[in-house]
């Protein structure tokens with residue numbers, strides 16, 4: 350970056366020229382400085398550009414797309430009760446229900462001083478309340494693809510006035526699993542629109558594919574590609590498969606971890622591990638795609654509130670979830686795809702906090718480990734399991750990462766209960782307190 354360009358980078362939210370209502374909302378959340386991805390992406394979105402934006406986990410990508418998007422649709426904000434006055438103008442797609450709810454919660458916070466309607470539709474729950482919200486009209490719609498298509502198929506939502514499309518976790522949304530649904534949704538949108546693709550990881554293949562959905566896009570890359578946040582200390586322990594449970598318990602005990610998110614590769618092994626932990630008297634819960642939505646949300650909420658110590662999860666929980674001050678992620682089994690490793694460990698060490706990522710690697714996972722190391726372009730620190738006699742050094746402290754992109758973020762406290770998670774599907778609501 351040239352010196353003059355560097356001088357132009359906004360270091361305060363005021364310099365980003367967002368509407369006063371949005372700035373006030375950001376201030377009330379305690380954000381003082383925009384993060385690097387916010388500094389770079391916000392002016393480009395305000396200027397109308399399509400974006401392919403990459404920045405490390407936990408560095409504020411949600412606000413990087415949501416704030417300028419709200420600013421741009423603000424001229425359409427109105428308090429009319431007529432649904433026709435509230436067409437969908439912004440569509441935000443996310444790969445999991447929990448992430449869609451979280452993004453929706455953030456958008457509601459950012460839009461709280463504006464009379465813009467926002468709602469969230471996702472599967473696994475009844476259709477009725479979502480239908481009522483859609484019928485009433487909504488400017489910002491956050492959705493998982495399958496449920497959105499159900500509503501579109503039932504003619505409950507028109508997407509022909511969408512000006513903004515956001516794909517959060519865009520590389521996941523563009524991979525084989527989601528691409529067919531995504532193509533169907535794209536066919537319902539106007540060709541003339543602004544599209545914003547955000548993720549912490551992008552493979553070359555996905556970047557090529559993404560070009561088909563974007564018009565003259567700008568590439569924004571904060572930090573080296575596909576890297577985890579620098580605030581996460583990463584270690585690996587070589588452990589025979591049969592000893593993994595004891596190894597997990599040892600790591601939790603010796604490291605004195607108040608909580609950990611524990612990843613397995615399959616639903617079956619998540620169930621098995623969860624049952625074994627419960628048998629051992631630990632406060633554990635399980636989250637994966639075969640659980641009911643109520644069970645999924647209860648497990649996540651209990652974990653966020655701290656009543657659950659170990660949340661055993663499949664990669665359904667790997668992307669985007671923001672659990673304040675989560676101290677550690679443990680890979681009980683390594684993921685098949687190296688991207689998932691980056692996203693999994695990014696559930697800790699967020700917003701400037703420090704975090705620990707421990708991988709338990711059995712002999713038959715050596716190939717997966719090598720793949721991860723190639724992807725993140727560094728070798729993992731392989732160390733013996735910690736012993737009570739020689740506990741390991743604590744995880745990297747935030748002061749040690751002052752040059753990192755998260756250095757601009759203030760320390761956070763665990764939030765009040767995220768009531769929205771346990772409530773029925775959100776109703777269409779007027780974010781301006783009406």
Ligand SMILES: Nc1ncnc2c1ncn2[C@@H]1O[C@H](COP(=O)(O)OP(=O)(O)OP(=O)(O)O)[C@@H](O)[C@H]1O
Pocket residue numbers: 379380381382383384387404405406407408409410411412548549668669670671695696699700757758759
């Ligand atoms: N400018 C800021 N100042 C302080 N905190 C911020 C700022 N921007 C975002 N945050 C907070 O940082 C946390 C992480 O943000 P967010 O979930 O958007 O990260 P992300 O980059 O999308 O991560 P991931 O790749 O895991 O999805 C959130 O709790 C958010 O409220």
Ligand SMILES: [Mg+2]
Pocket residue numbers: 410411517669
């Ligand atoms: Mg995110």
